[in-house]
Amino acid sequence: MEQFGNIVSSICILMAWSYLIKENAVYNFAEHLLVGMAVGRGIAYTIEVQLQPRIVDGIIGQGRWSLIIPAIIGCLIYFRFVRGYEWVSRICMAVWIGYGAGNFLAFNPATYMPQIFDSFFKLDSIDNVIYFLVVISIVWYFIFTVRKDSGFGQQFSMIGRYALMIAFGSAYGSITMAYLSLIIGQLQIILRDTLHLVK
Amino acid sequence: MDWEKLQNIDIRILYVIILFCMAIPMFKPIGLPVAVSENSRKVFQVIEDLPDGSVIWVSHDTGSGNAPELNPMISALARQAFRKNCKLVGTAFFSETVGPTLLYDYINEVAQEMGKEYGVDWINLGYRINAPATLKIMVDDVWQGAGGVDWAGDPLDKFPLMQQVRSIRNDVDLLFVTTVGSPGYGDWMQYVAEPLNKPLTGGASLTMYSGVQHYIRSGQLKGFLGGLRGAAEYEQLVDHPGQGLAGMDAQSMGHITVLVFLLLGNIGYFMARSKNGRQ
Numbered sequence: 068m069e070q071f072g073n074i075v076s077s078i079c080i081l082m083a084w085s086y087l088i089k090e091n092a093v094y095n096f097a098e099h100l101l102v103g104m105a106v107g108r109g110i111a112y113t114i115e116v117q118l119q120p121r122i123v124d125g126i127i128g129q130g131r132w133s134l135i136i137p138a139i140i141g142c143l144i145y146f147r148f149v150r151g152y153e154w155v156s157r158i159c160m161a162v163w164i165g166y167g168a169g170n171f172l173a174f175n176p177a178t179y180m181p182q183i184f185d186s187f188f189k190l191d192s193i194d195n196v197i198y199f200l201v202v203i204s205i206v207w208y209f210i211f212t213v214r215k216d217s218g219f220g221q222q223f224s225m226i227g228r229y230a231l232m233i234a235f236g237s238a239y240g241s242i243t244m245a246y247l248s249l250i251i252g253q254l255q256i257i258l259r260d261t262l263h264l265v266k
Numbered sequence: 267m268d269w270e271k272l273q274n275i276d277i278r279i280l281y282v283i284i285l286f287c288m289a290i291p292m293f294k295p296i297g298l299p300v301a302v303s304e305n306s307r308k309v310f311q312v313i314e315d316l317p318d319g320s321v322i323w324v325s326h327d328t329g330s331g332n333a334p335e336l337n338p339m340i341s342a343l344a345r346q347a348f349r350k351n352c353k354l355v356g357t358a359f360f361s362e363t364v365g366p367t368l369l370y371d372y373i374n375e376v377a378q379e380m381g382k383e384y385g386v387d388w389i390n391l392g393y394r395i396n397a398p399a400t401l402k403i404m405v406d407d408v409w410q411g412a413g414g415v416d417w418a419g420d421p422l423d424k425f426p427l428m429q430q431v432r433s434i435r436n437d438v439d440l441l442f443v444t445t446v447g448s449p450g451y452g453d454w455m456q457y458v459a460e461p462l463n464k465p466l467t468g469g470a471s472l473t474m475y476s477g478v479q480h481y482i483r484s485g486q487l488k489g490f491l492g493g494l495r496g497a498a499e500y501e502q503l504v505d506h507p508g509q510g511l512a513g514m515d516a517q518s519m520g521h522i523t524v525l526v527f528l529l530l531g532n533i534g535y536f537m538a539r540s541k542n543g544r545q
Binding site for chain 1: 277278281284285288289292293331332333334335362395398452455456457460461471472473474475476477480481483484485486492493494495513516517520521524
């Protein structure tokens with residue numbers, strides 16, 4: 068059974084890779100297969116993990132009637148389909164965004180404050196001086212209310228822009244490396260697990 | 267020479283060459299050296315510094331796409347932890363099937379080799395939906411957060427380890443998280459590591475390498491394993507080469523190939539520009 072799974076995986080990988088030659092029917096089939104399976108699984112999973120334990124077990128089985136309130140608020144989203152009452156669906160989003168904002172304010176400072184404190188240090192090494200200059204120049208770059216079209220302000224803003232470009236370049240390089248790791252994983256499935264050509 | 271041709275190599279030829287170059291080391295490993303970075307060393311050291319018998323919370327928050335990068339980290343962690351008789355409590359918050367299954371397979375392989383028993387030395391609590399909400403519950407009540415069962419649906423009261431682990435707050439000494447983004451280190455810091463002052467370490471897909479540097483610098487993340495490379499370095503530190511080191515030859519060959527073509531493309535560009543300038 069495991070070998071059958073590996074064979075199916077390998078075939079699907081090759082079908083997906085066929086896109087690299089050009090878009091074709093085999094690739095489209097693999098794409099539709101993936102989307103179909105994901106949606107089917109998502110619906111089944113939502114019923115089993117969300118609706119069944121919360122509504123059937125929680126509300127009906129254990130009598131946790133307070134769960135009806137969020138359930139009703141959640142159902143309001145479907146008012147999008149009721150002509151003339153689309154505004155009702157915004158209540159659902161308002162509650163969600165309000166919860167998100169409150170949660171953010173309550174918990175996020177604990178995460179960000181150490182990083183802010185970490186920005187205050189002695190300029191006693193080249194690393195720290197560079198770090199300091201980069202932080203200040205990037206903050207300066209993002210201040211748009213001050214004109215920076217000449218002189219020192221422009222030059223300093225330019226340093227911030229170059230620092231950002233280096234950071235984005237580094238991130239892009241990391242992503243390229245990560246994608247190569249993903250290819251290795253797929254090659255291992257084909258060459259090692261399915262064909263047993265490598266150890 | 268027509269330099270412009272170098273800038274217009276058919277992309278399909280490049281794909282084939284890259285694939286070919288990456289596949290060769292799988293058949294015949296080259297053994298390219300892998301230097302150990304400071305970040306990987308920190309991960310190893312923070313675990314090494316734990317007292318024997320400590321409890322490590324390991325969350326394998328990955329899907330199938332990034333699993334080849336992150337799985338070797340779990341094996342190496344299990345090996346290092348079991349050598350120190352540490353206990354492992356596992357969860358997965360990204361994928362309901364891939365994360366818990368791989369977590370079980372990779373720890374179980376090492377556990378069987380080292381004579382460690384499921385439920386006594388390690389346990390897999392599996393996937394739980396809505397990581398922030400579950401983490402907030404597990405901080406004070408792991409049993410409630412897990413719904414009273416492990417990943418296979420067996421009640422937690424039958425496992426001796428879970429008599430010892432009731433809450434993250436009181437019973438867990440270190441958090442080791444492998445993540446592909448969301449839930450990520452931010453979630454673990456917000457709800458667990460920062461409020462409880464618990465050390466947090468782990469690894470992630472290399473796509474996140476730049477994005478976690480500020481966490482490392484501020485000390486909120488105790489070291490970091492970056493992708494397959496990080497896994498390979500960690501395997502070296504644990505002194506047990508595995509899938510991470512095996513994949514590094516292929517990855518290094520891939521990088522060299524990409525760099526060669528980048529170089530060729532740029533040479534073509536500058537030579538063509540210089541030729542056009544002369545004309």
